[in-house]
Amino acid sequence: MHSPINDGMEALVRRWERPIGLFLAQMTSSRSLAEDLLQDTFLVAWRERARLPEDPDAQRAWLYGIARHRALAALRRGRRGREALARLARRTSGIAEDPQTARALAMRDLLVRTLSPEDRSLFVLRHVHGFDATALAELTGMTPSAVRKRLQRAGERMLAAHDRIEMTIERKTAHARAHA
Amino acid sequence: MPELMPEERLRQIAVALEAVPPVRMRPARRERRPRPFARRRLVVAVVALAVAAAGTATATGLLDHEAPKAFAPKVANLRDGRTADQHNVTLVVDAKTPDGRPAQVWVSPLHGSATGSCVAIVMDYSADPKSKDWGSRFAPGAACGSDRSGAVLADADGSRWVSHEGKAFMAETANAGDAARIVYHLADGTTVTAVPQHERYLTFIPYSLWEQAHWVVALDAAGHEIAMRKVPGTANLPG
Numbered sequence: 001m002h003s004p005i006n007d008g009m010e011a012l013v014r015r016w017e018r019p020i021g022l023f024l025a026q027m028t029s030s031r032s033l034a035e036d037l038l039q040d041t042f043l044v045a046w047r048e049r050a051r052l053p054e055d056p057d058a059q060r061a062w063l064y065g066i067a068r069h070r071a072l073a074a075l076r077r078g079r080r081g082r083e084a085l086a087r088l089a090r091r092t093s094g095i096a097e098d099p100q101t102a103r104a105l106a107m108r109d110l111l112v113r114t115l116s117p118e119d120r121s122l123f124v125l126r127h128v129h130g131f132d133a134t135a136l137a138e139l140t141g142m143t144p145s146a147v148r149k150r151l152q153r154a155g156e157r158m159l160a161a162h163d164r165i166e167m168t169i170e171r172k173t174a175h176a177r178a179h180a
Numbered sequence: 181m182p183e184l185m186p187e188e189r190l191r192q193i194a195v196a197l198e199a200v201p202p203v204r205m206r207p208a209r210r211e212r213r214p215r216p217f218a219r220r221r222l223v224v225a226v227v228a229l230a231v232a233a234a235g236t237a238t239a240t241g242l243l244d245h246e247a248p249k250a251f252a253p254k255v256a257n258l259r260d261g262r263t264a265d266q267h268n269v270t271l272v273v274d275a276k277t278p279d280g281r282p283a284q285v286w287v288s289p290l291h292g293s294a295t296g297s298c299v300a301i302v303m304d305y306s307a308d309p310k311s312k313d314w315g316s317r318f319a320p321g322a323a324c325g326s327d328r329s330g331a332v333l334a335d336a337d338g339s340r341w342v343s344h345e346g347k348a349f350m351a352e353t354a355n356a357g358d359a360a361r362i363v364y365h366l367a368d369g370t371t372v373t374a375v376p377q378h379e380r381y382l383t384f385i386p387y388s389l390w391e392q393a394h395w396v397v398a399l400d401a402a403g404h405e406i407a408m409r410k411v412p413g414t415a416n417l418p419g
Contacts, residue, residue, distance in 0.1 A: 025201060038205060128198055155190050162189070
């Protein structure tokens with residue numbers, strides 16, 4: 001049986017599950033936490049569906065805003081222990097990842113280690129998901145200049161950390177390639 | 181090799197991050213395969229037996245373990261050959277149907293289960309003989325008593341049940357963990373709340389809404405979400 005509400009929600013999940021799922025997987029090293037957050041995001045969207053914007057761009061920003069808010073709240077609650085466990089599980093699981101995925105996960109772990117959740121969310125939304133400073137300002141409630149400053153500092157920290165870690169990433173990638 | 185500009189290096193980091201495998205929505209575990217005709221008939225037969233046994237028990241005022249005891253091994257045997265321990269059935273939920281009739285959930289351990297799994301048996305002691313779909317279902321992953329091997333909300337299973345007025349409901353039972361309340365958020369914006377007993381709940385969802393996508397949320401005593409699952413609609417699935 002169809003209902004406009006049901007159809008609308010299904011369409012929303014179909015349309016945004018992948019990008020929001022990607023964003024959340026980039027925000028935390030724990031897949032189980034990211035999965036929880038994805039469920040939470042759509043649950044909140046479901047509850048707040050009366051506020052769902054019709055404009056696709058506004059809808060996108062609204063959903064990313066919910067996902068970011070849920071992720072920051074969860075990370076503030078001290079779920080980092082789960083992240084560490086997830087990293088440990090991945091290292092000890094013996095499951096070989098393809099080189100591209102290994103590199104992506106190493107980069108994600110570097111991101112998690114280097115940037116605070118707040119800065120991480122800005123960095124990922126800007127550089128991976130294409131939000132500009134103005135859109136991020138609207139999404140986060142900061143001023144555009146504050147967003148730019150934070151993005152600049154976050155970028156500098158990421159590049160510095162990347163320089164330090166590049167060798168390790170290359171080593172992990174080579175290891176994955178050997179076992180792929 | 182020329183040194184790359186910071187913007188280009190940031191772009192490369194972003195490209196690497198794009199290959200992080202995204203997470204997906206967890207699928208609900210409700211079984212949605214159409215029930216084969218032969219198996220359906222068997223369930224109906226078992227239900228009829230159980231209802232008859234229960235009717236006798238009710239008539240004599242002995243609403244005890246006998247009906248679920250008789251029921252347990254038959255229900256468990258319907259799936260994957262496992263058997264339930266009929267001498268060890270426990271009442272975990274005492275509820276009411278939307279008609280106000282008694283309905284219960286019993287659990288019985290499965291033989292050979294290393295994880296402490298139980299079969300959950302839903303009994304409607306005064307079922308209308310016309311509502312033959314109603315009577316029993318089971319959740320193979322159900323946790324036994326305080327055993328926490330069953331994931332919260334994940335083992336939900338149900339049976340279609342029809343009220344005296346002909347309204348169809350889905351009766352659902354699942355492991356509730358430490359939840360103080362289970363809230364179904366239905367497609368029309370309404371909610372149905374169940375209060376778990378002994379870490380399990382039994383609730384009745386209007387069938388037309390149960391067929392549509394909905395969310396099930398477990399809340400602790402303070403109102404915090406401790407588990408949730410999205411249940412895709414079944415109304416438009418083939419078969």
